Amino acid sequence: MVISEVTVVETTGGNKGIVQIFAVIIFMVSVLTLSGSGCAPGPTGTHVEANPEDISRIKKVGLFVKVEKGFAVRLQYVSNAEEVFLANLICYSLAARSGARLAGASATAAGRIGTAIGAAAAVAGEISPDKQATRALSAEAAKMNSAHAIGSALVDKLQNANVFPTVAIVQSQSRSTAQEGGIDTLFVLTVRRWGLRPPLDSKYGTGDKAMAQLELDMNHKLVSSTTEKILWERDELYLDSKSYSLGDFKHKEGLLGSRMEHLLQLVCDRTANEVHRMR
């Protein structure tokens, strides 16, 4: 396909065509580089199965919580930064194809259009409904939007469910700190992302009437503090079984916090089920 483009350029654009060939090559390389540059976590599920002997030896667990991405609303199919990314991709794509087919002037024009649309998309991203909703809910989300808040909520639940003999919150993953506190195993919980998403069986809505459910994407890891061996690792996506309108989340005080509490209870229950099976 690219070769046929090159032939057209050379017969219609003369010297400018050669410049366009390089433009197309640079574009192709940048796109292919971009396509491999993303860093996404692996699929949900168990990555490291536990050895029952290792689990039965656990005496005191240090709970360490990390938050990679804080609260965000993701109700639109393409949200925030992605709009800019896609708009730019379309524009560069248009510019490259137009430029390859026509002379340099047309490529420049398409490039300018691309830049203008890209800039407009950047502005649109700033005022996107998702970003506005995230801001509107930031005060409500703040109560749970930190490693400390999530850790504090979880430690009590883990103690009450008798998942491990003893659980204490730790501030770092350091081996020496853990050993000083008599901790033999670290339970590292990484919140990859949490926030509102459209319920699976609903259409993408707009405004306060858009339906939303709480999601919590989490990585769970049990790590021996003496050997640093990963004893068990699992990725899980927790979806709230109840969904509400975005307006409910904005206007009903405490709703977001109570649904997050519900999901954290689910985290505790499922961890307990996994650990009890391993014993």
Place this chain on the structure above:
Amino acid sequence: MKLKRATMGLIVVSAFHLLMCAGCASRQVKVALKYAPTGTALLSNLQPAVVSLQVVDQRPKEQRDNIGVQRNTAFGTRHAAVVSKTREVQVVHNALKNELERSGHRILNPGEGRAEIVVSVALTQFFFDSKAAGDHIELVASIRADVVVSAGIGNVPQVLFTVESAYRDFVQLGLIRPALFGLWGMLSSVTQKSDIEKALNGALAEFVRLFCLEPKLRQVFI
């Protein structure tokens, strides 16, 4: 002049394709769903039992016709409805039967003998969707069911619980097609059938795992 003609051509082609996409509700992509057990059997440490297993469909009517949406990967428009080659209740029944039998329990055929334990599963959700996430597409599938387990004389209902699995994975946005075919390439890029199958089968495996790890179920078997 040439620029004007090329631009007009592009607009006409794009508009035509968008119109085509807008009428995609009748298109279907058929997926093959099957439970693939891994590792040790999840219920093998329990007392072997004779089990009657029933799965009924209690999903909303609109979710029974299709089990997901195949979307355009760039713009999120609906491209086709996802349907299963095998009925979803049968898929869930086969998956649970497979795991129970692998764990040493016997599953009765309809009308055969008397069961020590009766497991009734009411399927309330079985769905797949995808969502743009940077230069990736996020695939999410979820299966939810209410379960009643009965045991003993007259198989009196003993426990009630809900199982809800969610599977999430990411695939590359797939920029080769847009790079080669421009805007048209973007318009014609859709979620791959193999990715949809992987997500739904992943949710099925997670569903069986969560079902088997449920303490209320395990206490009935002991």
